Amino acid sequence: MADKPVTVLLVEDNPLYTRLIQRLLSQSKRPVFEVVAVDHLAAALQRLAPGGIDVVLLDLMLPDSEALDTFYRIRAQALDIPIVIQSALDDVSLAGKAVESGAQDFLLKERINETSLIRSIRYAIERTRARGAEWSSAMFRLAQQQFLKAAHIVGLDDNIRQRLLFPERSQIATLPFRRDEQAQVETVFAYRVQHVLAMGPTKGGIRYHQDVNLGEVAALSMWMTWKCALMNLPFGGAKGGVRIDPSGLTSGELQRLTRRYALEFIGIIGPDKDIPAPDMGTSEQVMAWIMDTYSQHVGYSVPSVVTGKPIVLGGSLGRNEATGRGLVYLIEEACRHLAVDLAKSTAVVQGFGNVGMHAAAFLAECGVKVVAVSDVSTAIYNPAGLPIAELRDYVREHQLLAGSPFGEEIGNREMLALPCDILAPCALQNQITAENVGQLACRILAEGANGPTTLEADEILSERGIFVLPDILGNAGGVIVSYFEWVQGLQNLMWPLEEVNARLRDILTNAFRRTLQRVQEKKVDMRTAAMIEALHRVESAKRLRGLFP
Structure with missing residues (x-):
């Protein structure tokens, strides 16, 4: 689950310079670099073919190719990969022409250091992404x-x-x-x-x-x-x-x-x-x-x-835990709707940041047995139930779940497939996909993250009868209490925590019931019903305001 290393293809025939680049990049902790070094153009083209390269560091003068021809042949093989030219002082004009032709940057070998090298690589990747993929998400x-x-x-x-x-x-x-x-x-x-x-x-x-x-x-x-x-x-x-x-x-x-x-x-x-x-x-x-x-x-x-x-x-009481608390309020409503005894239920929570940590804690307070949680470092599983308070203290001290003594470490894929009543993805997007949705063994999917489920997986969830609390409903607690904070700030008035939580529950419960009503009226799934309910309000506002001029 760790961050993916940046793979650098170093095309350089000078072994001293190759070792220098490898040493400088090995000192970086964030990001971590993996260097693949070759000394001929033919070897570089061969390595580029299967993919997996994030950036190319290219010397234009090689034993089997020279000058701009080197750049053009690499470019033809790797149209979407940023290329940084490595240049000697007497090749600066040549490097400049390569940049004009599409290279992201050039480095003078005589002045290379760790800061300039890492920054050049990172900026090259950032510029390539900004140029070609901003909307392509x-x-x-x-x-x-x-x-x-x-x-x-x-x-x-x-x-x-x-x-x-x-x-x-x-x-x-x-x-x-x-x-x-x-x-x-x-x-x-x-x-x-x-x-x-x-x-x-x-x-x-x-x-x-x-x-x-x-x-x-x-x-x-x-x-x-x-x-x-x-x-x-x-x-x-x-x-x-x-x-x-x-x-x-x-x-x-x-x-x-x-x-x-x-x-x-x-x-x-x-x-x-x-x-x-x-x-x-x-x-x-x-x-x-x-x-x-x-x-x-x-x-x-x-x-x-x-x-x-x-x-x-001027912050509001209850704002920090509002998203996790709101998700649990909705899980309570879903359990009532499905006639599920929450106090006898089991839960798996993916993500142990602000949302996941609070959701797990509030579920435990409701009597739910939380059998697995995860973060970027690992997933922790204990079929007898995890001590959430102790896990929270461990993470506050060590920053990550890895190494905690409260359960068995398992993989993220395995965790999502664990049998449970409630699965709460509270981490990143695109976690429930067409590839793994058939392995889910939960009754309720409660989305604390934004966009954790793909559209293809949604249809399979509906076919399997898994009840979904969609993200625009499930994680709305944060923006609701943000609204309360905004109102309190405008009024210079502080609400007590009990009032904040009571108002939060009322708004979420009302939205849950309106969404269920749309499910019954339109014969659609919960996500589509929530979208239809939201669209009705936005469309009304657009029509009533009209178009200016």
């Missing part, structure tokens, strides 16, 4: 497919259907921020996407992750639109992100990056425009920095510019 395709299926069933007006297929506003920035070594300035891609502007201010989190792209952020903003509409919240959907691994940043670097992000997007965020919140890789501290940056810009404190911030700065 599996998540975005899934979000569009789900929408189109529901739109077809309800006969959505084609003008509105076309309008909702893509976000109304997308902004991309390249953010510079200083590393702790002040001479080193890092540049990363950043995004803010607003899907629907007709419903009120837009609302959505900001995630810091190395795989963030425009398509992923667009998908998440679209799901947030349906989520807010399903919950009857006065928001359109939005999402933001930065393509970076935050675990490799110091606190100072994280703060400088965050403040730069807030500054770049300050024109389109605000308590009456677009309200960010935490997501994967961000936290209440990140929200505090965004609030402070925005407040410094306007000249006075504006707590409602973000939600999910610390309580002392």
